[in-house]
Amino acid sequence: MVQAGQKRLIIAIDGPSGAGKSTITKLLADRIGYIHIDTGAMFRTVALAIQRAGVSLDDRQAIEKLCKGCTISFVRTDGCCQVLLNGEDVSRAIRTPDISLLTSTVSALKVVRDYLLELQRQMGRDGGVVLEGRDIGTVVFPDADVKFFLSASAEERGRRRYLELKARGEQITLEETIAAVVKRDRQDEGREHAPLRRAADAIAIDSSGISVEGVLERMVKIIEAKLEGQGARVGAQRPMENC
Numbered sequence: 033m034v035q036a037g038q039k040r041l042i043i044a045i046d047g048p049s050g051a052g053k054s055t056i057t058k059l060l061a062d063r064i065g066y067i068h069i070d071t072g073a074m075f076r077t078v079a080l081a082i083q084r085a086g087v088s089l090d091d092r093q094a095i096e097k098l099c100k101g102c103t104i105s106f107v108r109t110d111g112c113c114q115v116l117l118n119g120e121d122v123s124r125a126i127r128t129p130d131i132s133l134l135t136s137t138v139s140a141l142k143v144v145r146d147y148l149l150e151l152q153r154q155m156g157r158d159g160g161v162v163l164e165g166r167d168i169g170t171v172v173f174p175d176a177d178v179k180f181f182l183s184a185s186a187e188e189r190g191r192r193r194y195l196e197l198k199a200r201g202e203q204i205t206l207e208e209t210i211a212a213v214v215k216r217d218r219q220d221e222g223r224e225h226a227p228l229r230r231a232a233d234a235i236a237i238d239s240s241g242i243s244v245e246g247v248l249e250r251m252v253k254i255i256e257a258k259l260e261g262q263g264a265r266v267g268a269q270r271p272m273e274n275c
Contacts, residue, residue, distance in 0.1 A: 040066070040160030041258065042175075044168035047182035048228060049132065049216045050189030052239050052247070056182060057164040058113065059248050064162075064255060069155050070106065071165035071172065072135075073115045074148050076126035077104050079138040081117060083131070092143050099147040129197070129204065129212060136216050139166075140223035166220055169231035178258055179234035180251060188240045189213050 061068035190210030
């Protein structure tokens with residue numbers, strides 16, 4: 033049992049698109065009773081807001097104004113996590129292929145990163161959180177207590193994404209999906225501000241050929257080892273009602 037006054041960890045999970053971060057982060061947060069903060073969804077939500085408003089990506093002033101006027105939040109309804117933009121559930125709208133590519137461009141904009149960086153730090157500063165993204169362990173929380181870098185081959189990530197989109201009724205081929213994953217990787221790794229990279233002290237986990245439960249168990253063991261010195265045990269808490 034985590035004792036009163038005992039430090040609650042900040043756990044960072046970074047990695048490329050389609051590596052399984054969202055699934056793993058949600059399950060891990062539930063398992064250890066921490067709050068799940070999906071920073072990638074936050075960037076996707078800003079990208080959706082920009083697309084809807086028809087704002088030019090070159091108009092930094094307009095984008096800054098738009099960001100300041102956005103309210104982004106996470107809620108759990110009937111066991112399902114929802115992402116809200118100004119109170120509207122945009123969970124499905126932010127997961128389309130065009131928003132995925134736009135997000136990579138939007139997330140490279142300093143004005144957007146600065147806005148969300150402060151918001152993410154506010155959400156996680158007291159610990160007891162699992163954050164996922166592409167620069168959590170390098171930029172947002174470089175002093176995170178535990179850092180993971182979750183990856184998989186482009187082919188495996190493309191296959192997973194293809195099955196997900198196909199289940200939603202999207203008309204796209206496996207080859208197109210893999211190509212989109214590769215393009216997203218190049219954009220994320222080559223951007224000027226906070227490019228995708230593994231933190232020097234992050235624990236690398238390649239999820240190719242490993243079950244979700246297998247990845248989860250490995251992470252839990254590492255976190256348990258971190259908590260041992262504090263006299264705490266993973267799984268002793270009731271999961272918090274957040275995403």
